[in-house]
Amino acid sequence: MLAFGTIKTTVLSFKVLKLPSSKIEGSRQLKCKASKMELTITQPDDWHLHLRDGELLQAVAPHSANFFGRAIVMPNLKPPITSTAVAAAYRESILKALPADSDFSPLMTLYLTDTTSPREIKLARESGVVFAVKLYPAGATTNSQDGVTDLFGKCLPVLEEMAEQNMPLLVHGEVTDPNVDVFDREKVFIDTILQPLIQRLPQLKVVMEHITTMEAVRFVESCSYGSVAATVTPQHLLLNRNAIFQGGLQPHNYCLPVLKREIHRQAIVSAVTSGNKKFFLGTDSAPHEKRRKECPCGCAGIYNAPVAISLYAKVFEEAGALDKLEAFTSFNGPDFYGLPRNTSKIKLTRTPWKVPESFSFSFGDIVPMSAGETLEWQPSSI
Numbered sequence: 001m002l003a004f005g006t007i008k009t010t011v012l013s014f015k016v017l018k019l020p021s022s023k024i025e026g027s028r029q030l031k032c033k034a035s036k037m038e039l040t041i042t043q044p045d046d047w048h049l050h051l052r053d054g055e056l057l058q059a060v061a062p063h064s065a066n067f068f069g070r071a072i073v074m075p076n077l078k079p080p081i082t083s084t085a086v087a088a089a090y091r092e093s094i095l096k097a098l099p100a101d102s103d104f105s106p107l108m109t110l111y112l113t114d115t116t117s118p119r120e121i122k123l124a125r126e127s128g129v130v131f132a133v134k135l136y137p138a139g140a141t142t143n144s145q146d147g148v149t150d151l152f153g154k155c156l157p158v159l160e161e162m163a164e165q166n167m168p169l170l171v172h173g174e175v176t177d178p179n180v181d182v183f184d185r186e187k188v189f190i191d192t193i194l195q196p197l198i199q200r201l202p203q204l205k206v207v208m209e210h211i212t213t214m215e216a217v218r219f220v221e222s223c224s225y226g227s228v229a230a231t232v233t234p235q236h237l238l239l240n241r242n243a244i245f246q247g248g249l250q251p252h253n254y255c256l257p258v259l260k261r262e263i264h265r266q267a268i269v270s271a272v273t274s275g276n277k278k279f280f281l282g283t284d285s286a287p288h289e290k291r292r293k294e295c296p297c298g299c300a301g302i303y304n305a306p307v308a309i310s311l312y313a314k315v316f317e318e319a320g321a322l323d324k325l326e327a328f329t330s331f332n333g334p335d336f337y338g339l340p341r342n343t344s345k346i347k348l349t350r351t352p353w354k355v356p357e358s359f360s361f362s363f364g365d366i367v368p369m370s371a372g373e374t375l376e377w378q379p380s381s382i
């Protein structure tokens with residue numbers, strides 16, 4: 001796996017110590033010593049998470065519940081979560097999969113199809129358990145075969161109802177036209193779907209999920225605050241497309257949208273570490289069994305739940321922007337969704353720890369992002 005730049009402990013400590021206290025949200029929370037450093041932040045939420053179902057859900061839910069307060073749970077199960085009733089049942093099974101003392105709160109989403117009705121959106125809003133609707137262009141990614149074939153042709157009444165109900169639309173922003181190069185699919189989606197959509201329905205709240213390009217950064221920056229935002233994954237902040245081919249084919253670095261060139265990675269890092277409130281944490285942690293990744297026609301998706309907070313801290317540290325980490329992990333998301341910020345805190349300690357090569361379960365193994373690597377920051381609850 002590629003690492004861009006090294007962690008410069010002395011430089012970092014110097015930078016943090018030098019920050020004017022007015023620039024550090026709750027500067028008393030940053031305690032620096034020469035060799036050890038500790039950071040206390042409001043508990044983060046994950047605004048894009050795949051928890052799956054069945055034994056996979058049982059296996060992965062505790063990893064997210066360890067340090068995240070809430071998560072927007074993706075609906076791309078088989079069959080997909082297309083109604084509020086099914087979303088409520090799925091929520092119950094997630095709660096059952098959590099450790100007994102967990103306060104983790106799953107925020108459910110509906111999977112938009114060509115036949116979703118405006119009435120379903122009303123039901124979703126009234127339920128209090130559904131917080132967004134997810135657009136998968138049919139064929140764009142894992143379990144998207146029931147997704148939308150023609151957004152403007154089939155879904156306008158539903159989108160109008162969503163705007164009315166203040167129900168956010170979350171988008172997997174890639175076109176599926178096989179003639180469009182796989183590295184250009186996000187950019188073309190912005191030009192042909194997203195721009196026209198926000199022009200047509202400026203009231204609709206849209207989250208561009210897992211952005212991967214400088215064009216997406218610019219698009220989100222150009223939209224007004226509160227109408228369009230973006231989630232950002234650890235992999236799109238830390239890796240460029242070389243990581244898919246480094247020393248041989250690396251299936252555990254394959255996700256969708258696919259990793260892009262280094263200039264795109266840098267644009268995303270600049271955007272999130274600038275403190276812009278339109279960008280927030282969404283891991284897109286997407287577990288697949290090892291044998292479904294390491295095979296011909298392997299699945300897209302990176303399992304990063306166990307390492308995500310450490311990796312985000314690494315990105316902000318390398319950019320000299322640890323003072324902006326908390327807003328990205330814990331404020332910008334709830335502010336955009338109109339939800340309260342968490343009140344509990346977590347601690348990040350500079351305690352190097354080795355990421356397991358894999359997690360073993362009765363049904364098989366799951367390989368996490370950064371498997372076998374040593375990470376500097378270790379989260380713990382307070």
Ligand SMILES: NC(=O)N[C@@H](CC(=O)O)C(=O)O
Nearest residue numbers: 050141142255256286300301
């Ligand atoms: N990101 C991925 O590569 N895969 C996700 C689907 C998605 O978020 O597009 C999955 O569900 O496996």
Ligand SMILES: [Zn+2]
Nearest residue numbers: 141172256257
């Ligand atoms: Zn996606």
Ligand SMILES: [Zn+2]
Nearest residue numbers: 050074284286
């Ligand atoms: Zn996803």
